[in-house]
Structure formats: structure tokens, C-alpha cells
Amino acid sequence: MTSLEPISELKLEGITKRFPGVLACDGITLDVRRGEVLALVGENGAGKTTLMNIIMGLYRPDSGTISVNGEVVQFRAPGDAYARGIGMVHQHFMLVPNMTVAENLAMGLKDLHHFMRLDIKGAAKKIREVSERYELPVNPDAYIWQLSVGEQQRVELVKTLCLGARLLILDEPTSALTPQETDDLIERLQRMASELAIIFISHKLNEVKALSDRVSILRHGAVVFNGHTANHEPSELAALMTGHEVTLPRNEGSGGQGTPLLSVRQLRVRGDRGNLALDGLDLELRAGEVLGVAGVSGNGQREFADALAGLRPVESGEILFQGRNLANNTPRQIIDSGMGYVPEDRQTEGIVPSFSVKDNLILKDFASKQFSRLSYLSRKEIDRNAEQLKERFDIRCPSTSTATGSLSGGNIQKVILAREIARGPKALVAVYPTRGIDMGAQEFIHSQLLERRREGIGIILISEELEEVMNLSDRIAVIYKGRILKVLPAVEATRERLGILMAGLTDTDPPPAAGAPSIPAAGAAHE
């Protein structure tokens, strides 16, 4: 648009930003040039988003300078940054759901504002141009609410490019995407990178490895590492990011021999659009095992989890839990029977965001004898419980009175896990438990799950991350179009084999190499 000259270099020097009680950015020096992808990694709370907001002019730094093409600039609002060719896709999308793609763009593009009229056609034209040029297919006339998360992500990219950005800041663009959508995005970004400069924020190191030229690691607001991505192993980067060696724990046992705990028989459940989302699903969970449910999301995982929690009517079939049929019981009855649940959408299903951490920790038990007397809440006990769980589950919050919704995803998940585990369940259903969560928290959550398994709890782990499923499970069930296509012992699972099954192709026999159940041929070797 009004860019003076195309952006060729962005340089930050000594950027410092203090929030009350937190040093969010501590003298950060960085630079990124045209034609390269800089990965910015760090755990939740490391200061990545704050730093990017400073670049965009949303926050002003306490000290430090930003320069574009060698000239010092001071942005007061995102519009100033766009004028110099810098644009950002925020972690939480900023699209209006009941408007079309073109309308969303037209709102932000001053050129299209004519007297009393928005030039929607002009916006659509511009979108087509940009989406063709950068190979980012989007339909300008589609309504945002009709689009999948991955498509919305593309719309955000196109919008940012239409607004004139040639340096793209992508704040955790993959945290809400499925693995398939993630691969697609990374591929597209790779193709775009030659003409643009990209700052790519993530804490998934395989993505960083795949995409970036250079990597900078942020810890507690300071840059602790700068280097060329190709020269460093993910494990090395992980250690720098977390400040200690990270080894995601593995399930070394071969369970599946415990007593049967939960058996699901011929379960049929309808989805939101009235379709049969589960069409005769059979599954058996034993005590002391982790049963992974792998599948491309949208194959009935959500409906399965909902039915197990009593939140979706069961049309036919049984959910036998310790001999009792829980199908169509109320959520309360199911909770009381000893089922724990870590829901898919932690922000809205797992917690009440405006409630304090301590209040969320009693969300299922506030009426129990422990936390209330004569329907009067026992605040002392609630506080004590919260302090204890905060300690035990390493929940990082300023205090247990903090609003839970303001915590990072990893810490919210720890609150939920703490609540569910402290109730002493016999079975636990965990749906995408580490989606979008940083490595430190992920490591913690995984080891918690495995520890519960050792104590004899049966765990159903619904996930689309094959790594996670293969690491944690005793047995893996592949879900496809509302049925379990196959259940196989985790030791026989390989990425390839699961991938084939998840695509709906039945493999008849284990691959020849795994005739003896030793270490799988292409599986993650772990020494």
C-alpha cells in the first residue's frame, strides 16, 4: 500500500517490557530479513506474544528500538506497522463469523471505503489475486462460520497479505490445527517464504525444524539462543527452551491384562447435524491401561466423548462401566460413578473462565461434604485444597484467586487434570489433552497420565497426535467413520500403519517385519 520501500530487514534492539510483577521482555535483540523464516520458540509465558504486539504497535516498549530497513521506527498502532509492510496473524483469529471473507477484508482496508459504501467486489478481486499468487485457496464469498479452522487460518493469511504485509508474524498458527492442516500450512508457508519474511512462533519443534532457517529461543523474556535451525537437533532446542533435558515419558509396560472396566457395545450416537456420528462402536477398556483412540478428527471422537460424559443422547448400544449401563445417564450420575473427564475444549468445557482457580478446582465437588456444610461453602477447605493441588500439579498462577481463563493453556489443563485426578476416578477420558500446549506442560501431563495408569486407573486417550498416542498407549484403537476399525497393541503400531488405518484402509496383517512383536520397523526408536 503506502510502503515506502519493500521491507528488507526488521531489527529489534534491547526491547524491554515490564508488566506489573512480570518482566515480559528482557532486552531482546533479534532480526529477520527478506526471504527467510525465523522461528521464535519458547514456552507459554516466555514473552513471545508480547514481543510481537510490541512490533505491531499494540504495546509500547519500556526501552529498546525497532528499525525497518535500518531506519528507526515507532509504531503507535497496527496500522503504522502495516504501512511499513509488517502484518500479524494473531493466535486467536480476529474474523467476524457471520460475515463473508470479502466483507471481513473490506472492513480493514481503507482503500475500499467509499462514501456510504464498502467495495465488496474490490475486496473479492483482491482476495482472488493474492490467493492465486501465494497459492492460498480461499473463497471470498464464503461465510467465516462455514470454514474449518484451517481455512480460517488461510483467510487470516490472505487478509494480512491483502493489507500489504510482506513481513508476516504468525503467532502459534498451528496450535488449533489438526496434524493434517498443520502439514498443509507448513507446506504453503515454505513456498511463500522466498518472497516474504516470516516470523513463525511455535513450541512444536518438528514444525520449527521443517520450516525455519533460523531459530531464536526465548525463556523468561530473554533470548537464550540464536542459531541456524539445520545445525541443531530438536532435543537440543527443547532443552534450551525448557531449561532442562526434556524426555517425553513413554509407556514401557504392555498392559491390557487388567480386569475389564468399561465396555462400549454397538454404540450409536447422532452428531450435531443429525447424522449417525457413531455407528455401532465397540470398545473395551481395562483397568491399568491407556487405550489410545487415534483418528483424523471428525470421525466421531467428539460424539464418543460426549456420550461417555452423558452430554449427548445415546440412540442405542451400551456403555457398561463396572457392570452398570451408563448410556443416557445424566452427567452427574456418570461423574458419581467414578468417571473422570478432560474435555476437548478446555476454555469453555473444562473450566468457567471467569471463576478463580480454586473455584474451578471444586467444579464437580462443591456440594460434597468436604467443601460444604449444609449447602454453605467451606472457604477454608476450598483454599486448602487449591493450595495443595497447585503445589502437587505445578499450576503456575499468581494466586489461586486468579481468574482461570487468564492462565496459559498448559496451566488451564493442569487445573482440569488436578480436579479430575484428585477426585480419584476409576476411569479417565482425556480428549486431545495436550493440543496447543508447550513441551514442559506436555511432559508433565503425560507423566501424570502414566502415573495414574500405574495406580490402576483405566485411561481412554483420544488424540490425533500419533506421537502422543504411540508414546502413552498400551493398545491403540483406530476410529474411522464412527466405528473402531481395528485395535492393535501399541508395540505393533507404527506411524505408517496407523496412517493407513486412519485413512480407512483396513490392513489385513501386521507388516512382515513385525512378525515377532519386537521393536517396530519404522517406529520411534527410543534409546
Next chain:
Amino acid sequence: MNKQKVIFGGTVIIAVSLVAALLVALVLLAIGASPLATYKTILTGPLSDLFGVTEVLVRSVPLLLVGLGIAISFRSGILNIGAEGQIQMGVLAATATALALPHLSKGFLLPLVLLAGALGGAIWGGIAGWLRARLQVNEILSTVMLNYIAAQIHTFLLRGPMLDPNELETGSGTPQSMRLPDASFLDQIVPGTRLHTGLILALVAALLVWVLLWKTTLGYRMRAAGAGAKAARYAGIPVERYLIIAMLLAGGFAGLAGAVEVTGVHHRAIEGISSGYGFAGIVVALFGMLHPGGIIPSSVFFGILLIGADMTQRSARVPANMVLVLQGVIILAIVSGQSFLRNPYAQERLMRWLAGLAPWLFKSKKGVQP
């Protein structure tokens, strides 16, 4: 952390009030009145003598009661716009009960009448709650419609079955009920004024609502249902049930306000007895941040505005309806202020600006860390 929140919240509230006052000043200018003189009359007039003060409190009693009910419903995630109708049903139920049992002693009759009023309002609110919980009928629509129905019932009864026979024979035919038996009256607190013990009742109610919402499991359930319906459902709380309970309580408080107006002020049911308290109560509740501790001062403030507006009508020739304009503007200002309160970028910018303006505000914490 918290200190910053308080400073920020306080600044936003002050700004909201100033903006509202400014906008209304423009309207006043447009109708040819002097904003300064009008504001002076409104804010100082009512409090210049004991009578004024008691009248302010007389107004704030129904505002407080209604506001408490509104707070319960809003906190439970249901937007009750129907307090006006619920008040009228409370008035009718209270009046009918008092007239039907004239020989009961005060110790029995007064509580019974107040209870009847609360029950009348509760039923009216409960209908809307039930419609929403069971049939997904939008509560804003249903409560507004129920307001019309209540108003018609009220008018019909006062002009027909409940009309005072004396009015028919000797009077002018004013639509009003018979005078209630003395045993159903709330006592006066200050002799010679209209201030009655309903004030104490309302203050106790405020305390009870606070205990209910923040100290009991029922309040916890209602707030969870309101602040995160989905999560509440996942946690086994039957959200629909608490929507109904919240509306029963909200209606009950509005009905009680109606009963208090009958037994404390008018001593009979008259037309226009709710005089907009049902709508003003919404503003009172929002201005009081949906918390009893805020709603008490907020109800007094709006009591001042109501009395002040009457005074300006007489002294400054500004129509008393200007209060409605002010109420509307305040709602708009509050709602915009709240979205501002949630915006962290705005917060950062304002704090930076304040820090430049008044560094002493931030003295304590600065420079602790190296």
C-alpha cells in the same frame, strides 16, 4: 496486580460517568436548559433537607430490591427485562391477600402479604425461566411480552374486580383498590415522612443475596451456570434447572418490591405504582456491577436522580423524563466501558498515560526488580 485493576476499574467508571453526563448535557443544551444548573439541582437538591433524604431512600428501596433480583438473574446467565411486570403481579397478589384477610393480626398479615407479593412476582418470572429452560424461548422476548400481559391484567383488575367500591359510588372513579387494613402496613422509620421499614428489609435482602451468591452451593451453581454454561454442564450441573430458579428468585424480588410499595407507601394498589422501577432496576444493577455491595449505593444514587429530576421539572423547567435519557446513556456508557475493561491493550495504554500524569499512583512497586 490487584492495585492496578482497582485503579483501572475506577478510572473507567469515572470516565463512564463523565461521558454520560457530557452526553446528557448536550441533550439539555438542545432543549434550551442549562446543564450546570440542572446537574446542580439534581445532585444537591434532594439532599438539602431531611425530607429530601427520606424521599430519596423511599425511592431507593424498590430500586434496591429489583436490582438484587436482576443481579441474581444476570449472574445466572439470564437477562430479565421483566421486572416491571413482576412488580405489578406482586402488587396485585399482595393487595388481594391483604384485602382477603383483613382480620388477621399484624404479626401474621404483614409477612403473609409480603410473601404473597414475592410469590406473585416469582410465578411471573418463573414462567419466563421455564420457557427458556424447556422450550429455548429467548428470555428477553418473553419477559418483555409478559410485561405487557401483566400491565393489562393490572389495569383490568384495578378498573374491574378490584376497584374500590367507594370510588364507584362517591369518588371520581380513579382506578385503585380499596385501602388495605392497617395491620398490613410497614411501619414508618422517621415519623412525618414516608420512609418505612422496607428499607431495613431491603438491606437485609442485600446481605442475603450476597451470602446466597458467594457463600452457598446454590449460588455457586447459579454463577457457574451463568458464567460458563457449557463447563457447568460438563461438571454435572443441570443448567436449565438453575435458570428457572434464578428467574423465580429475580421475579420474587421484584414482586417483593411491589408488595413493599403497597404496604409501605401507597397502602393500596394504584395505577402506575411500579413507575418504571422495573427498568430502572436494571440500570441500578449494572451500575452496581451486579454485586450487592455496589447495588446499595447505586440504588441510592438513582433515588437521588429520580427526586432530583422531579425538582428540575419544577425549578429549571427540565422535564423529569430527562432521567430516562440519563438512564439510557448510562447503560450505553457502562456497556462500552465494560468492553474497554476487557481490552488489555487499552488497559496498557491508559496505565501508561496515568503513569505519566500521576506517577505517585504507581510509586510502591516500581523498580523492585533489577
